[in-house]
Amino acid sequence: MENIIQSLLETDLYKFSMGQAIYHNFPDYTTTWTFKCRNKDVKFTKEMVDEIKNQILAYCNLTFKEDELTYLSKVTWIKKSYVDFLRLWHPRYEDFTIGTDADCGLTIETNGTWLNTSLYEIPTLAIVNEVYFRMAYDYKELIASFEEKLDEKIKLLSDKTYNIGAFSEFGLRRRLSAEAQELAVKKLKEANLGDSIFVGTSNVLLAKKLGVNPVGTMAHEWIMCVGQGNHKHNPAYSNWYALDYWVKEYGILNGTALTDAITTDCFLRDFQLTYSTLFSGVRHDSGDPIEWGEKMINHYKSLGIDPATKTLLFSDSLDFKRANDINAHFKGRAKVAFGIGTYIANDTKVPALNIVMKTTACNGQDVAKISDVAGKGMCKNPDYVDYLQRCIDWRMTHEKV
Template sequence: MHKIINSLLETDLYKFSMGQAIYHHFPGYETTWSFKCRNEDVHFTEEMVEEIKHQIKMYCELRFSEEELKYLSSIQWFKKSYIDFLRLWHPRYEDFTFGTNSPCGLTIETNGTWLNTSMYEIPTLAIVNEVYFRMKYDYDKLMLSFKDRLDKKVEKLVSGEYNIGVFSEFGIRRRLSAEAQELAIKELMRDDYKGSKFVGTSNVYLAKKLNIKPVGTMAHEWIMCVGQGNHKHNPAYSNWYALDAWVKEYGVLNGTALTDTITTDCFLRDFKLTYATLFSGVRHDSGSPFEWGDKMIDHYNSLGIDPKTKTLLFSDSLNFEKADEINSYFKDKVKVAFGIGTYIANDTDVDALNIVMKTTACNGMDVAKISDVEGKGMCKNPDYVHYLRRTIAWRMEH
């Protein structure tokens, strides 16, 4: 099979945003990441597992070019010290452990510094996806169905049937293939939409190649590791520690806060006037988007901040129809934007994989995400999840 990942830029922008903050503030943190396939009917064959290992080995041979580093340095918030670090940085195959002892037939774990292991998540998931779909199905037929569905959804944006305002493509981790993702972005890069505007992609490599905006700020790992990786911290204050470190690194730049790592209600206890002012907006990733959005608008109003000056970024399992509903509901109340992934990058006649790679330990201690809904978290130790829930409940009640 051809090489799937061809550049170290071929990852989400927020990996670099978090990477710089990790480099400057938490360079000694160590993390463990674990792969999980949530589909119950998916099985990776031995041949697939070997191909995945081969692809990751080739990924680990990549290095940044000076042209790529020059591109990163053109992004306003990246500093020369971090660019110099990336000049020396490369993935280490020794950080990966592979196995077959799981219901889906594939286990992947990475261990090492947070600086390293954080960077492996997105390329690994992109490789697993593309290997699976190319080896399991007739890929050419899948691409035909992908193109057909893409044409139809773009037609609905052009006609104005869907009016979704500002949106970006977030699909690299679950894309059908690199070819499919690039095709989708090229199709979306048009200026004849009536009520929608495509503004960029989280894939830095394609943003550079196609001369569009790279987008992305922070992920759950930031709040989990900053808030729970220091054993002296009370994890119910994870958001405060994470927001504080982010502001120290970026000030008012690059500020979209993720709310649901240990529940949005707990997040709002720490998202007071200073942070709510400094951050340009917040991102939704679980639970009812309408209830969440209303809650955020009420919170901004309670602080004396005009919600219309802030952006609500929605990114939870979206399609154009859902985005249209959300955009219509919040119109004239607040700025709205969408990050849409699988629906753009892997919409075919076959169901997409629901695969994740999550931080499961930091500095030798369990870490966990307590989402706004059941089923989105991942932790190897149920006792730790119980402890985390108790600390959150104690804080909320007292």
């Protein structure tokens, strides 16, 4: 099998945004990341695991090329000091532990500096996905069904069956293959999409190759590690620490805040006038999107901020039908945008994998996400999840607003 990851640019843009903030503020933080396959009926064979090891080893032999760093440096908020760091950086295979002791037949864990391990997540998941689908199925049949479905869904935008406004492709971590993702982005770029607007892709390499915008926001790891990795912090204030460091790093640039790392209600306690003004918008990633959007609009109004000046970015398990309904509901009341992943990058005649790789420890301490719905979190220590929930509950109950 050819090398799946062919460039260190082949990751989501937010990995570089967070990476720069990590480099400047938390260069000595360490993290543990743990892989999990949520599909109950998926089994990775020994041959698949061996191929995954080979692919990750090949990825670890990559270094940045100068034209890639030149491209990255053109992103408005990327600084020369971080680009210079990347010039020397490459992945370390020694940071990976890969085995078979799991129900699905595959275990992956990475340990090392946050600077390193953060950048491993997306390429690792892309490798696991592509190895699985190429070895478990007839890949030619899958890519044919992928292209057929892609053409059908593009037609739904072209003939204005659906109007989803501004949207981006976010599917790198769960794509069928590099070939499939490139095909999707290329066709979306070239198609007449009616009233819908294709903004770009989270895949930086693909954005460079196809001349579209690289797009991305912060991820849960930022809030979890900044807020919970320092043992002196009360984790119920994770969002305050995370937002504060983000503004110190970027000012008013790159400002889309993720709301659900420790529930949106707790997030809103910290997302007061200064941050609500500085950040250009917020991202939804769990819970009912309509309820969440209404909550955000009411929050902005309560602060005297016109919600129509802010972006509501939706990115949770979307397809064009859901995006169309959300867009219609909020049209004219706020700027609405969508990040759509698996539905664009891995929609075939067989079910997509539901795989994740999450931060499970920072600086030797457990970290956890408690999102707006059960089941999206991942932590090795239930006692820590209980502690975090009690901290949140105490703050929400006792803190004067």
